[in-house]
């Protein structure tokens with residue numbers, strides 16, 4: 345239907361002339377909206393479709409006309425009520441006057457009632473005896489004439505005032521209508537074949553693109569709504585953990601340097617220089633630049649001494665110290681490297697460096713603990729990236745995020761550490777935790793943290809913790825009675841458990857189609 349209509353419009357336009365834009369094809373609209381609503385929609389649909397292809401352009405024009413009501417139509421046939429009253433009477437002095445009852449019988453009750461008043465008003469009839477007689481010999485039935493005009497032309501030459509009156513008398517009704525003026529558009533053609541939307545390989549190979557018509561790009565179109573951005577699961581869990589730390593009164597440490605020296609990543613932590621973690625297959629070393637700037641001389645000396653010969657109650661490792669090992673640049677293998685730098689900063693006041701300048705004793709040398717030594721308790725945390733030279737599989741990547749908490753205060757005990765971790769993991773929704781003695785070169789005692797995994801139905805290791813050794817803290821200049829404990833977990837692991845992700849590569853957008861690894865359990869360590 346729409347197609348046929350489109351063809352009709354195009355053919356009609358084509359008949360006009362080759363002069364574009366100046367000829368207007370007039371398509372009459374419908375006058376009875378109730379009857380022709382569907383037709384109206386079809387016409388508009390056909391015109392809009394052609395217009396969108398720029399084959400035509402069109403304008404809609406509103407019209408208003410009048411039609412007769414059933415009463416009006418009756419008047420056109422039989423005359424107005426007042427004319428019929430006049431016609432039913434005898435001329436003055438020429439016969440019996442007609443009484444009101446007889447008049448009703450002759451022309452009907454309604455016409456007699458309405459017509460009488462108007463006939464009197466017009467001066468057409470008068471009273472005589474007990475009835476009515478004609479007052480004039482001839483009349484002009486204006487109402488009937490007007491209605492005839494409306495019937496044939498839809499309007500009246502006399503204008504709106506009379507039309508309004510007839511409308512008020514409910515003899516005519518207004519009808520709104522439409523018509524369309526149609527012009528040829530720049531893409532005018534008599535073919536209604538749908539334009540192509542895409543240039544295809546087939547069209548190029550067959551050569552059909554040459555004769556094809558293409559749909560124009562609509563740069564005004566809104567386009568497909570894009571779905572809103574979403575937070576990455578790692579970011580969400582990161583924020584959750586961050587909030588837990590903050591509500592427990594922790595402060596975030598700056599951990600923005602991925603590149604560290606062997607000194608800060610290992611030596612400062614009392615990790616022996618021959619420890620396997622420092623080997624090439626476990627740690628990424630930098631080749632250019634390959635060596636770091638030297639740390640503060642005094643501190644560096646104290647650290648090398650505690651390794652080589654001991655001190656602070658320790659016998660040390662008793663192996664030769666290598667400057668080269670300490671100065672190697674590497675990608676940090678844990679954020680504990682940053683924690684160490686923060687603790688060193690925390691010890692700044694206690695080191696009495698300012699007092700040193702005034703020739704006073706260095707607190708770290710005396711090792712004495714005293715209030716007023718400048719030490720301030722601290723609760724620090726970080727969540728940042730670390731790098732390990734791992735063989736990558738479903739649960740291991742060469743880089744991941746480490747969550748680390750560090751608490752420094754006087755006289756802390758292992759019970760404090762355990763208590764802290766219970767609260768911390770509890771806030772993460774992990775309430776069923778166990779601790780197992782472990783070994784870290786920089787903590788003593790050390791504890792591995794296990795949680796019961798409800799899905800896997802077994803205990804899984806979720807983190808590592810411990811109380812930092814005096815060999816690490818005291819060379820920094822922290823007072824003897826200051827204890828520092830810390831714990832570390834990965835960010836990826838709780839995220840994988842929370843989101844039911846089996847393969848760590850799913851989290852970081854790697855291809856995960858390696859056979860067998862998709863269904864392996866989410867075990868990180």
Ligand SMILES: N[C@@H](Cc1ccccc1)C(=O)O
Pocket residue numbers: 677678679680748784787808809810829830831832833
């Ligand atoms: N650095 C440890 C975590 C840890 C932090 C602080 C104290 C003890 C352990 C790890 O990489 O697993």
